[in-house]
Amino acid sequence: MTRIIRNARIEEDHWTRIDAATEAMPDTPSLPSGPILVPLALWQAQRAALIARGTPVGVWLDAGEDAAALANDLSQLDLIAVNFPKFTDGRGYSSARTLRERYGYRGELRAIGDVLLDQLFFMHRCGFDAFAVRADTDIERALAGLHSFSDSYQGAVDTPLPHFRRGDVDNSATPTTGATA
Amino acid sequence: MYRYTPTDQRLVDQRASQFSDQMARHARGELAADELRPLRLQNGLYIQRHGPMLRIAIPYGALAATQLRKLADITRRYDRGYGHFTTRQNLQLNWPKFEETPRILGELAGVQMHAIQTSGNCIRNVTTDHFAGVAPDELSDPRPYCEILRQWSTLHPEFAFLPRKFKIAVNAATTDRVLIRAHDIGLQLVRDDAGAFGPAGDYGLRVFVGGGLGRTPILGQLLQEFLPRRHLLSFLDAVLRVYNRHGRRDNLYKARIKILVQSLGVDEFRRQVEAEWALYRDGPLTLTDAEFARMEAQFAPPAYRPAETSAVSGEAAAPATTAGNAETEERAEFVRWQERCVHPHKVAGYAAVTLSLKKTGVAPGDISAEQMDLVADLAEQYSFGELRVSHEQNLVLADVHHSDLYALWQRARAAGLATANTGLITDIICCPGGDLCSLANARSVPVAQAIQLRFADPQRLHALGEVSLNVSGCMNSCSHHPVADIGVLGVDKNGEEWYQITLGGRTGHDAAIGSVIGPAFRADEVPDIVDTLIAVHQENAVGGERFADTLARLGAAPYRERAYAGRGRHPRQERNTADDADHS
Ligand code: HEM
Numbered sequence: 001m002t003r004i005i006r007n008a009r010i011e012e013d014h015w016t017r018i019d020a021a022t023e024a025m026p027d028t029p030s031l032p033s034g035p036i037l038v039p040l041a042l043w044q045a046q047r048a049a050l051i052a053r054g055t056p057v058g059v060w061l062d063a064g065e066d067a068a069a070l071a072n073d074l075s076q077l078d079l080i081a082v083n084f085p086k087f088t089d090g091r092g093y094s095s096a097r098t099l100r101e102r103y104g105y106r107g108e109l110r111a112i113g114d115v116l117l118d119q120l121f122f123m124h125r126c127g128f129d130a131f132a133v134r135a136d137t138d139i140e141r142a143l144a145g146l147h148s149f150s151d152s153y154q155g156a157v158d159t160p161l162p163h164f165r166r167g168d169v170d171n172s173a174t175p176t177t178g179a180t181a
Numbered sequence: 182m183y184r185y186t187p188t189d190q191r192l193v194d195q196r197a198s199q200f201s202d203q204m205a206r207h208a209r210g211e212l213a214a215d216e217l218r219p220l221r222l223q224n225g226l227y228i229q230r231h232g233p234m235l236r237i238a239i240p241y242g243a244l245a246a247t248q249l250r251k252l253a254d255i256t257r258r259y260d261r262g263y264g265h266f267t268t269r270q271n272l273q274l275n276w277p278k279f280e281e282t283p284r285i286l287g288e289l290a291g292v293q294m295h296a297i298q299t300s301g302n303c304i305r306n307v308t309t310d311h312f313a314g315v316a317p318d319e320l321s322d323p324r325p326y327c328e329i330l331r332q333w334s335t336l337h338p339e340f341a342f343l344p345r346k347f348k349i350a351v352n353a354a355t356t357d358r359v360l361i362r363a364h365d366i367g368l369q370l371v372r373d374d375a376g377a378f379g380p381a382g383d384y385g386l387r388v389f390v391g392g393g394l395g396r397t398p399i400l401g402q403l404l405q406e407f408l409p410r411r412h413l414l415s416f417l418d419a420v421l422r423v424y425n426r427h428g429r430r431d432n433l434y435k436a437r438i439k440i441l442v443q444s445l446g447v448d449e450f451r452r453q454v455e456a457e458w459a460l461y462r463d464g465p466l467t468l469t470d471a472e473f474a475r476m477e478a479q480f481a482p483p484a485y486r487p488a489e490t491s492a493v494s495g496e497a498a499a500p501a502t503t504a505g506n507a508e509t510e511e512r513a514e515f516v517r518w519q520e521r522c523v524h525p526h527k528v529a530g531y532a533a534v535t536l537s538l539k540k541t542g543v544a545p546g547d548i549s550a551e552q553m554d555l556v557a558d559l560a561e562q563y564s565f566g567e568l569r570v571s572h573e574q575n576l577v578l579a580d581v582h583h584s585d586l587y588a589l590w591q592r593a594r595a596a597g598l599a600t601a602n603t604g605l606i607t608d609i610i611c612c613p614g615g616d617l618c619s620l621a622n623a624r625s626v627p628v629a630q631a632i633q634l635r636f637a638d639p640q641r642l643h644a645l646g647e648v649s650l651n652v653s654g655c656m657n658s659c660s661h662h663p664v665a666d667i668g669v670l671g672v673d674k675n676g677e678e679w680y681q682i683t684l685g686g687r688t689g690h691d692a693a694i695g696s697v698i699g700p701a702f703r704a705d706e707v708p709d710i711v712d713t714l715i716a717v718h719q720e721n722a723v724g725g726e727r728f729a730d731t732l733a734r735l736g737a738a739p740y741r742e743r744a745y746a747g748r749g750r751h752p753r754q755e756r757n758t759a760d761d762a763d764h765s
């Protein structure tokens with residue numbers, strides 16, 4: 001069983017991911033039992049049947065797919081994942097913020113695909129709380145990527161207030177360099 | 182100038198260690214070269230023709246003397262004792278060792294500097310007016326806005342992997358000295374005196390979007406007439422989110438926001454931004470008066486000397502000798518320098534001074550470690566310990582008292598930093614080109630020097646008046662040649678270096694993209710062609726008219742005809758694609 005990072009801990013993952021169908025959409029009965037993470041198209045085509053299975057179901061969005069497509073389904077879903085086809089494709093960061101901030105999704109939000117140590121800090125700030133790091137990544141080491149920085153300037157999902165509105169920060173200038181006058 | 186808070190310092194320190202760790206993982210084979218690449222680019226580290234190149238951020242061009250001294254020290258210990266200032270107000274080191282770059286970044290962090298987001302598909306260094314805070318035609322100091330944007334853009338969690346690079350410029354003066362409309366986002370500070378958009382006297386930003394040079398030069402279009410300043414960050418987040426979601430990622434050359442804006446049309450783009458913005462407007466990202474006040478305090482004016490009753494002008498400060506020719510010539514030189522390199526200041530008795538990095542024989546924008554040390558001394562002695570980098574690749578001491586001008590000039594002159602050519606044709610903006618850049622089609626520096634040599638005679642140079650001439654080694658246009666009076670662009674013809682000439686580019690609020698005059702020229706023809714274009718101007722200029730104005734009045738035809746006369750090549754009659762792309 002694969003391991004993922006969830007809530008800053010390494011855990012076993014019980015979900016089975018169904019890849020995007022290249023040709024025919026798999027029939028619901030042919031899907032594996034247990035919790036399944038299905039592509040958006042399958043969800044849209046067989047929503048009722050998937051719910052009727054009575055086992056947890058989640059949907060994964062590809063980078064180009066719009067979070068709005070799930071806006072009315074959030075309460076039915078136990079998991080939403082966003083795929084990063086390449087780590088340099090940053091569309092998923094915006095999808096995550098949109099799911100959290102615009103649609104108020106509170107369940108597990110998982111980054112899947114080309115998910116690497118050096119992006120985890122940013123992903124977490126944008127609302128991801130679970131990370132299926134790429135198979136060849138050392139997951140124990142990757143965990144450290146959540147803590148690359150102790151501070152941040154921007155308001156985002158993890159800390160909605162930007163730095164200048166957080167009451168507890170020390171904004172005094174340090175005089176190491178700067179004007180001599 | 183802005184000084185780091187403990188948070189700023191921690192972030193820059195942690196960024197340096199993060200980079201160090203990434204480089205170490207790469208060395209151990211844990212991070213593949215193509216996985217390191219985007220990460221190192223976002224720390225300014227390129228691989229170029231001869232090896233690594235490191236681009237150090239100089240946020241909105243502001244430097245303290247102590248920082249410049251550190252840069253000199255770094256170029257001596259880690260490079261070849263010189264650096265190159267760019268049109269993006271950054272400093273490039275051309276010869277660092279790959280494995281030593283983490284140490285360089287560590288040392289930079291020690292003087293509140295970094296190379297964060299100086300490259301890569303992210304929000305780049307914000308640029309502004311090199312006369313910020315001292316320009317007489319300024320509405321208000323743009324630097325507090327720049328620092329607010331620096332912080333917002335630094336390590337922005339959502340926008341580290343955009344479709345392409347994203348450049349923001351801020352201008353607050355009547356004259357546009359930042360090329361507002363050549364940026365992905367251009368911001369013009371405005372004040373709503375009439376109360377048309379809210380309480381009278383509020384500050385806001387006029388927002389332009391979708392400008393950019395590169396292979397498809399396009400001028401930015403108006404996105405917001407008046408964005409109240411408190412909404413700056415929530416609005417920019419919305420712009421970037423629309424771009425991040427919908428900008429093209431399938432074709433590198435079509436990935437800039439300008440292409441998205443063109444394809445949607447600015448009205449549809451605005452509609453999408455406003456729909457996105459609606460959720461965030463007036464939310465937690467809203468800037469507070471306290472934050473503006475905190476930033477403004479960081480840029481408070483230095484302790485200027487009170488104005489004297491009998492204003493001492495720089496000229497009066499020069500020793501009034503009655504001696505021989507040498508002194509007369511020296512005096513003429515000082516006068517020329519004052520005309521070109523001494524600029525008006527909003528405080529009586531003070532001037533801003535350009536230290537030219539455009540001495541013939543030196544690559545434009547290059548500066549040696551010794552010169553950096555000297556400039557640091559000059560800044561401390563004459564300009565409150567600070568200086569600026571201009572997008573024309575010169576340095577500026579912004580707060581020099583008139584009575585110090587002569588002494589400053591003498592010391593700058595001795596160091597080769599007093600070439601009296603700011604704004605003149607030899608003040609060439611020039612990219613590194615084929616000598617250093619692996620994207621180049623042709624070299625740019627030798628062509629720039631050959632042109633400078635044509636105008637070596639100071640009398641002739643000064644009589645000609647203002648002409649902008651920029652040289653780029655390829656269509657990426659790093660020297661901004663499309664918006665120069667005369668643009669020179671290197672092209673490759675079967676392995677030979679040729680140069681295409683554009684005419685009629687303009688910067689400022691009436692910015693325009695120049696038109697190609699016709700088939701390209703060989704390198705050795707370029708100085709003659711420039712001479713010819715100048716001759717046409719001089720024959721036709723009326724009453725001290727500037728090159729740009731004569732050209733606008735006559736049109737390009739007479740220049741074009743003469744440039745090709747007797748060359749057996751024919752000028753192009755149709756307009757070039759660059760013009761077609763400009764739907765502004
Ligand atoms: C030597 C390494 C450099 C490389 C590899 C490089 C690469 C590029 C590329 C690929 C573009 C086109 C971007 C696009 O069309 O999307 C570009 C544009 C630009 N670069 Fe450079 N550049 C280099 C150096 C410089 C230098 C030295 C300067 C300043 C003197 C500079 C300033 C700019 C500017 C102002 C633009 C055009 C504005 C725009 O992005 O629209 N670059 N550069």
Ligand code: SF4
Pocket residue numbers: 612613614615618619620621622625653654655656657658659660
């Ligand atoms: S214009 Fe071309 S040659 Fe010059 S620096 Fe830019 S990419 Fe290199």
